[in-house]
Amino acid sequence: MSDLTIEQQNVVDAPMVPLCVIACAGSGKTKTAVHRLVRMRSNLGAARGRVALLSFSNVAVDTFRKAYDDLASSLPSGAGRSRVDIDTLDGFITTHIVRSHGHRTMKSPRAAYLVTGDEAFLDGFKFPTATFPQSIKALNLAFVSGKEVFFHLFNDQIYPIDDFFARKLIARLGCTGAYTHDLGRYWAYRALKEQPKLLAALARRYPHIVIDEAQDIGSVHQAILELLIGAGSCVTLIGDPNQGIYEFAGADGKFLTDYHQRPGVQQHSLQKNFRSAPNIVELANSLCGRGDVAERPAPTVPHGAFFTGYKRDQHHHVFTAFQVAMSAAGSDAKGSAILCRAKKLAGTMRGDDAPVGQGIVKAFAAAAMLRDRRKDFLKAFQRVAVAVVALLDNSPHSLVSQITQLSSSPADRELRKAIWAFTRDKATGLPSSHLIADKDWHAQLLAHIKVLLANLESDFGLKQVTNLGNKLAKKALPSTPLISAEDLADSNAKALRIDTVHKAKGESMDAVLYITTKEHAQALLNGVSTEVGRIGYVAATRARDLLWVAVPHNSLKDLRPQFLARGFKEVGTAVTPAPASTAKSMSDMGGRNAVTDD
């Protein structure tokens, strides 16, 4: 453990009390949390309780699990090495509360199951809005001043849902055993409130809970944690309030920032940034008002924070110029990204095509694109599961969940295997998106689906609908391949990942290009007091060596003085790919004189 810094070591060595660790970007929260976990486990010795380390994404959980497996070998064999649970907070809640005990509170005769939101039977579970009825999937819950409040989001705006109506709708769905992601937390909270023995048993089983990325704890999560704290669990929070970007989902970071004020909570802080070059750490400090210290020396390659302009619909000029700067900086294309705030813009910049086909055929077409273009096999599998179930007659409401969630039933596992095989295998299952959509792709889809449905009937007793032809009609399919010619050519620009800031959270990247609107750039420059400002902060602090912020060309005049005042340098985008010898001049680009305005 000698490679920990003193501040990290202090967290690891702290007594077994609740900690509040406020840590800057790139400060090694992962390493610190895993070392702390090993120490806690070691301190507990043969004691019976388990320790839970919880975070918010599956990627973070995988990283923690690997790191724990490596480190835990240092524990003596009797130290209860395996009495540790590493999971997402929602995974923990689902496993220990909702799936095992939720049905009693939900008044469901069967165990609770998660719905994706696309199941056909959910058409009967909608709530009215000012415009059109919305699916229960869009119903959100928050605690405001200790009171449950129901709402939905539309165009980034929050709209309340009538309390009486929301409760009735949730209860009606609850009776079927079904819950959405948001409602899973609601039922977990209610189950703990209404089943005191369950709460006591859970707190006894988990006397210590450590939560990473604690700025993302929403109000319902917090209400659940408060119950566990009240029942005796010792909860440690680790996070960075400046990276709180889930306010829209009820996570305002206050639980983390105020936690140290509670009696018995020990406060810690991590202020060394291992990720970014010193001038990017300085910029981060200037945005958030902290005084964090860069652990890395300045790289010898061109590096730093730059801004530039782009013209409407001409992002590709910026992409090209950024790639030139990346090669001068020696940035790895696989470990770099173009980021933006909105999912829709990320999709447009990636060239995601508008979905084709209609109804169930559209779902299969989307699945084929997810598999062939995005290589996202899991999402493709989930889409296929929903589409196949929609082709079955009178199937149980929980069937999609039985297929897509890990189930202990051997029959469910076999069914899952069959749907996975269909998703993967282009020759006998979901046809290749390289085929002409309205001819070959659709014909193969029909033929392969018929075989699959026949097998599902013979092996699992699942009957197909009688109007299969109608459900799989060849409507709105183009007479070209589903996948575009550009994708087939696998163009260079596509080699660079394009994603939302939310997706890139927690990652380190060699080079980051943050594409902004004027409003997003202004929020970034204003600091971390708003959510959009914090989104900009998260984008900026992903970068190890190179950060570019691109703003609409016509806002450059207004924003330029503020960028320069924050320490950014200006670059133009009319850069032609240049030999490595231009690297030095890229590093020196700065101020108005060096600008090649486009």
Ligand SMILES: Nc1ncnc2c1ncn2[C@@H]1O[C@H](COP(=O)(O)OP(=O)(O)OP(=O)(O)O)[C@@H](O)[C@H]1O
């Ligand atoms: N004591 C240390 N010595 C050397 N490198 C370290 C140390 N602690 C952490 N690091 C490195 O710092 C980098 C950033 O760590 P990590 O990704 O855990 O940061 P983080 O605190 O989660 O950041 P963020 O909140 O911005 O995502 C990693 O490459 C990690 O290996």
